[in-house]
Amino acid sequence: MIRAVAAALLVVTCGAARVAGQQAPGAFDHAKHAKLFPSCTSCHAGAAQAGRALWPDSGGCASCHDGRIQKRVAWQVPESLRTNLRFDHLVHLAKSQAPLRPAAAAAASCLDCHTAAGAAWMAVQPPVVARCFSCHKLGPDHLAAPDTACATCHLPLNRATRLTRADIAAIDTPPSHRVPAFMAAGNVGHGALAKVPGGGIAASCATCHARDFCLTCHVDAPEQPTVQALAQDARATAIPVRLAAPPSHAVPDFLERHGGRVRAEQRQCATCHTQESCLACHAGTPRVAAALFARSPERGPGAVIVRRPPMSHGARFTEQHAGLASARSATCAGCHVRADCLACHRPTAASGPGYHPAGFLARHPVAAYARETSCNDCHNNGSFCVTCHAASGLVARGPLGTSGYHDANQFFLLGHGQTARQNLESCIGCHVERDCVGCHGSFGGRRFDPHGPGFDAARLRRKNPQMCTACHGTNIPQ
Amino acid sequence: MRRVAAVALVIAGLAGSAAAQGYRLRLDTRMQIVSFRGLTQDSVSVADTVSGTGGGPATSDGFAVTCGGGDAYCFFYRPGPILHGAPIVSSADLTLWGLGLPGLSARVAARAAGEMGNDHVWPGTSPEFQLLEGYLDYATPRLTARLGRQIVTSRLGYEGFDGGRLSLRDAGSGLELDGYLGWGLAQGVALPVTSPALNPLDDFQPRQRQIVAGGGGGWTGAWGQVHADYLREVDPDVDYFVSERAGVQAVLRPPVRGLTLQGGSDWDLAMGEWGSAEASASYTQARLTATVGARRYRPHFALWTIWGAFSPVPYHATFGRVRVRAMSWLDLRASGERYSYAPADVSTALVAVESSGWRYEVGATASVVPGMTIDGAYQADFGPGASAAGATGTISYAPDSRILVTLQGATLQRPLEFRFDESRVKSIGMDLQVNVTTMLRVGVGGVYYAENRRRPDPQSVDWNQFRVTAFATVALGKGGDFRSLPPAVRRMPVGERP
Numbered sequence: 001m002i003r004a005v006a007a008a009l010l011v012v013t014c015g016a017a018r019v020a021g022q023q024a025p026g027a028f029d030h031a032k033h034a035k036l037f038p039s040c041t042s043c044h045a046g047a048a049q050a051g052r053a054l055w056p057d058s059g060g061c062a063s064c065h066d067g068r069i070q071k072r073v074a075w076q077v078p079e080s081l082r083t084n085l086r087f088d089h090l091v092h093l094a095k096s097q098a099p100l101r102p103a104a105a106a107a108a109s110c111l112d113c114h115t116a117a118g119a120a121w122m123a124v125q126p127p128v129v130a131r132c133f134s135c136h137k138l139g140p141d142h143l144a145a146p147d148t149a150c151a152t153c154h155l156p157l158n159r160a161t162r163l164t165r166a167d168i169a170a171i172d173t174p175p176s177h178r179v180p181a182f183m184a185a186g187n188v189g190h191g192a193l194a195k196v197p198g199g200g201i202a203a204s205c206a207t208c209h210a211r212d213f214c215l216t217c218h219v220d221a222p223e224q225p226t227v228q229a230l231a232q233d234a235r236a237t238a239i240p241v242r243l244a245a246p247p248s249h250a251v252p253d254f255l256e257r258h259g260g261r262v263r264a265e266q267r268q269c270a271t272c273h274t275q276e277s278c279l280a281c282h283a284g285t286p287r288v289a290a291a292l293f294a295r296s297p298e299r300g301p302g303a304v305i306v307r308r309p310p311m312s313h314g315a316r317f318t319e320q321h322a323g324l325a326s327a328r329s330a331t332c333a334g335c336h337v338r339a340d341c342l343a344c345h346r347p348t349a350a351s352g353p354g355y356h357p358a359g360f361l362a363r364h365p366v367a368a369y370a371r372e373t374s375c376n377d378c379h380n381n382g383s384f385c386v387t388c389h390a391a392s393g394l395v396a397r398g399p400l401g402t403s404g405y406h407d408a409n410q411f412f413l414l415g416h417g418q419t420a421r422q423n424l425e426s427c428i429g430c431h432v433e434r435d436c437v438g439c440h441g442s443f444g445g446r447r448f449d450p451h452g453p454g455f456d457a458a459r460l461r462r463k464n465p466q467m468c469t470a471c472h473g474t475n476i477p478q
Numbered sequence: 479m480r481r482v483a484a485v486a487l488v489i490a491g492l493a494g495s496a497a498a499q500g501y502r503l504r505l506d507t508r509m510q511i512v513s514f515r516g517l518t519q520d521s522v523s524v525a526d527t528v529s530g531t532g533g534g535p536a537t538s539d540g541f542a543v544t545c546g547g548g549d550a551y552c553f554f555y556r557p558g559p560i561l562h563g564a565p566i567v568s569s570a571d572l573t574l575w576g577l578g579l580p581g582l583s584a585r586v587a588a589r590a591a592g593e594m595g596n597d598h599v600w601p602g603t604s605p606e607f608q609l610l611e612g613y614l615d616y617a618t619p620r621l622t623a624r625l626g627r628q629i630v631t632s633r634l635g636y637e638g639f640d641g642g643r644l645s646l647r648d649a650g651s652g653l654e655l656d657g658y659l660g661w662g663l664a665q666g667v668a669l670p671v672t673s674p675a676l677n678p679l680d681d682f683q684p685r686q687r688q689i690v691a692g693g694g695g696g697w698t699g700a701w702g703q704v705h706a707d708y709l710r711e712v713d714p715d716v717d718y719f720v721s722e723r724a725g726v727q728a729v730l731r732p733p734v735r736g737l738t739l740q741g742g743s744d745w746d747l748a749m750g751e752w753g754s755a756e757a758s759a760s761y762t763q764a765r766l767t768a769t770v771g772a773r774r775y776r777p778h779f780a781l782w783t784i785w786g787a788f789s790p791v792p793y794h795a796t797f798g799r800v801r802v803r804a805m806s807w808l809d810l811r812a813s814g815e816r817y818s819y820a821p822a823d824v825s826t827a828l829v830a831v832e833s834s835g836w837r838y839e840v841g842a843t844a845s846v847v848p849g850m851t852i853d854g855a856y857q858a859d860f861g862p863g864a865s866a867a868g869a870t871g872t873i874s875y876a877p878d879s880r881i882l883v884t885l886q887g888a889t890l891q892r893p894l895e896f897r898f899d900e901s902r903v904k905s906i907g908m909d910l911q912v913n914v915t916t917m918l919r920v921g922v923g924g925v926y927y928a929e930n931r932r933r934p935d936p937q938s939v940d941w942n943q944f945r946v947t948a949f950a951t952v953a954l955g956k957g958g959d960f961r962s963l964p965p966a967v968r969r970m971p972v973g974e975r976p
Contacts, residue, residue: 260649263649279500290580290581312738312760312762320758320760320769323727323729323740323741323742323756323758324729324740325631326631326632326633326705326707326725326727326742327633327696327702327703327704327705327727327728327729327740327742328654328696328698328703328705328729331698331703332631337502337571337573338571338585338587338611338629339504339569339571339587341629341631341636342571342587342610342611342629345636345666346589346610346666346667346668347602348508348567348569348589348591348602349510349565349567349591349600349601349602349603350508350509350510350565350566350567350591350947350949351508351510351567351947351949357870358870358872358886358888358905358907358925359870359886359888359890359903359905359925359927361927362866362888362890362892362901362903362905362927362929363857363859363866363868363890363892365863365864365866365892365894366837366859366860366861366863366864366865366866366892367859369861369862369863369864370793370817370835370859370861370862370863371775371777372837372859374635374754374775375666376635376665376666376777376778377635377636377666378636378666379666379667380664380665380666380667380669380676381665381666382664382675382676382677382678382679382681383601383602383604383664383667383669383673383675383676383678384601384602384666384667385601386678386679387601387602387675387678388599388600388601390678390679391516391561391597391598391599391600391601392514392516392517392561392599393516393517393518393519393555393558394517395679397519401544401546401549401553402546402549402553403519403544403553404519404520404521404543404544404552404553404554404555405544405555405896405897406544406896406897407534407542407543407544407554407897407898408894408895408896408897408898408899409828409829409896410534410544410545411828411829412544412829412896413546414826414828414829415826415827415828415829415831416826416829417822417824417825417826418822418824418826418829418831418833419826419829419831419862419863419895419896420788421788421789421790421791421822421823421824422790422791422793422819422822422831422833422862422863423862423863424777424779424785424788424790425777425790426863428785432679432680432681432682433681433682433783433784433785434681436784436788437784440788450787450788450789451787451788451789452788452789452791452822452823452824453789453791453821453823454750454751454789455787455789456749456750459748459749459750460748460749460781460786460787463718463719463722463748463749463781464713464716464718464719464720464748464781464782465718466713466716466718466781466782467781467782467783467784467786467787468787470682470784471784471787
């Protein structure tokens with residue numbers, strides 16, 4: 001933080017110096033008047049005497065520059081510098097040269113800052129910032145100054161009213177802010193550094209920042225006394241800040257495990273996340289967001305969630321997700337709403353290819369015969385398969401052999417048993433029970449036993465004897 | 479149509495006027511236009527058949543026919559008229575919360591469908607209105623109670639019912655218990671089993687909806703999850719079982735980064751059969767994803783059909799998948815599966831039927847230009863009943879986050895085992911999706927299928943067809959940063975960023 005403050009001071013000071021040093025048209029040429037003025041305070045009385053103006057009256061120039069003695073000039077008192085310095089000439093004079101007479105003292109202290117060492121009289125230049133550091137024992141590195149030093153020379157941002165957003169935006173980020181730990185929570189992060197024993201906020205923070213800056217990220221700003229200790233100033237947002245996810249969020253399985261961390265570190269999550277962070281994904285289960293703050297004007301927007309799929313959602317995940325969803329569907333519900341499931345599991349009549357790849361219609365027979373996936377999870381045989389086959393004319397109108405579909409083998413009727421047991425779900429895409437009962441039932445027909453290996457007649461009779469009556473009537477074999 | 483629009487408007491109005499603190503609403507309208515030539519069944523007396531080009535019986539005008547032994551007639555298909563369908567579906571998905579009681583939310587997902595074409599050829603447009611889900615949800619950290627129409631997802635599949643459900647959980651231990659009871663819906667659709675829409679061929683149909691009762695328990699820990707489920711369905715008309723099943727599913731994450739093991743199985747307690755099962759190991763790293771496993775598939779039939787008594791046999795398969803990021807812009811993938819049916823224990827001396835099969839795919843995805851993705855794959859399936867082999871290609875281009883253009887093409891050869899049909903299908907299509915605003919997405923697409931049915935008789939009908947799709951999706955929300963909704967929720971194109 002201190003380096004940020006120091007950097008800000010350097011930028012502002014240099015900017016001010018540059019402005020002051022500009023020899024714009026009409027600027028006063030001190031060297032040219034070197035023999036005219038014996039002291040600085042003869043013109044800049046305010047530097048040594050309270051209540052006097054720091055700058056001379058421009059009318060004084062006309063005593064010589066009247067158009068006859070000297071040509072007329074158009075010098076004017078310069079505008080106040082756009083700076084956040086709290087520099088006071090009188091204070092510095094009193095502290096630095098107290099034993100001397102006022103005039104000599106003023107001259108000595110003015111030269112200390114406004115001329116280079118050994119320079120001629122009136123060889124005035126903008127203040128040399130390094131001398132500030134030297135006197136204040138800050139060392140050569142302005143940005144390395146301790147936190148407590150910033151307020152010595154600089155006003156809080158909200159009181160530096162002449163600084164524009166552009167001035168503030170130009171403040172460089174001090175090295176201390178670039179340390180990864182600076183953005184982290186805990187004892188080494190910026191939150192801890194900003195705190196002051198007994199409450200309030202470090203003056204160094206207030207030099208460059210105001211509460212509006214904190215609101216850029218901090219969702220919990222109203223609950224943070226440190227943030228509340230800062231004054232409000234909309235210009236503070238001129239310093240760009242980008243909320244970066246902490247390192248913990250980069251762990252590959254963070255998404256799978258973040259729910260548990262939320263329960264354990266709720267307050268920490270609330271620093272950057274609003275309820276909207278949760279609802280961005282947990283739309284179907286809004287309860288998970290209840291622990292966080294809702295977005296409001298007095299809070300920062302916090303993290304904007306840009307979802308990435310978890311590690312498990314790799315290639316061909318659609319074919320593998322059933323197991324994961326079955327093991328704990330609540331995990332899926334963390335990000336997905338039921339509409340995502342229904343898009344495939346209850347397909348609409350008007351949808352193009354969704355779960356299935358483009359052109360699947362042409363190859364669906366092979367996928368359906370051997371059940372590449374479980375068709376029945378999404379498609380009802382009656383309303384989907386049979387309806388479509390019937391509309392196309394592909395439907396049985398009677399027992400096997402009375403439709404002409406299975407024309408690749410004239411004996412298909414006699415040998416259909418194996419394929420029926422292998423692909424029964426495909427058979428019923430066109431056939432209904434009465435097509436089979438005629439031959440396989442015990443009523444007068446051919447009485448071909450359809451029961452195969454493992455058939456447990458006693459169990460079925462116990463569970464649902466009604467099914468047995470379809471073929472056996474009331475004469476169910478014991 | 480008017481009913482579709484009315485339903486959409488009513489739901490939108492409800493959302494807008496709701497006194498809830500927050501809501502999510504997604505309105506989606508989709509339309510498809512299709513036209514294709516169907517088949518018409520015909521017959522000819524055995525006496526009128528002649529010897530066809532393939533040596534078998536045929537009609538005098540060349541149609542190969544199928545004649546049953548001892549029957550007086552032979553059967554075949556003639557090309558039917560071109561059928562036109564234009565299904566349109568409007569869906570609304572609404573979640574409301576902040577209803578005055580902390581933890582209380584409401585959810586509605588409904589759909590209205592209609593047919594704008596002359597021929598009602600497309601499945602899923604009847605009935606016109608379907609309530610997919612509609613329930614009140616009260617949730618606290620320890621329990622969730624739901625009342626209304628809902629869907630339970632478990633190892634046993636997607637089970638819809640009208641009733642109540644209670645879930646208890648302890649976050650500290652990771653334990654979860656779940657139970658539900660209600661009137662069930664049919665498999666694979668949000669309709670009761672008594673709906674006429676499920677019985678297009680006038681087959682046997684139950685007179686009452688089944689009563690569904692189920693429950694389960696699970697544990698979630700740092701090493702994975704395990705969950706067991708039990709489900710029974712009872713026909714209240716006769717008070718007998720419709721089904722009774724149990725299942726268990728586990729996902730384990732051993733302390734090896736990127737390694738996941740998962741497996742599960744279910745049992746058909748009513749039939750006394752072991753159902754489906756699978757086990758797999760997946761390894762995921764930044765540049766590699768690989769899965770190997772084995773599975774078993776056995777169909778499940780409810781006891782109010784006779785199909786379970788026909789003793790369907792399971793198949794057992796081994797499979798593997800691998801995806802490699804060969805370069806930063808190139809992904810390569812390959813997958814394969816081989817399966818074999820259990821002995822069917824039936825004599826088919828006159829018909830040789832395949833009892834095993836395999837399938838594989840090799841493909842690549844390249845992102846050579848920013849915003850453009852090129853994908854190509856070759857896929858082959860060989861198995862009982864049908865086979866297929868062909869290539870697909872897709873080029874997707876998203877010049878910015880608002881527009882996505884996709885070109886696709888495919889060629890496929892698909893012989894059938896039980897029917898003379900050596901079809902070769904080629905298709906080409908294009909899709910355009912545009913995010914008009916952050917809340918509105920529209921799209922239009924079309925695909926043309928050209929099929930050459932290489933049959934030795936006139937049944938090689940022209941199946942060429944166009945299909946055109948269009949959609950508009952509006953997503954609204956309050957109480958949350960809607961713009962940051964992920965694609966999974968917002969249904970926006972991949973790559974969308976707030």
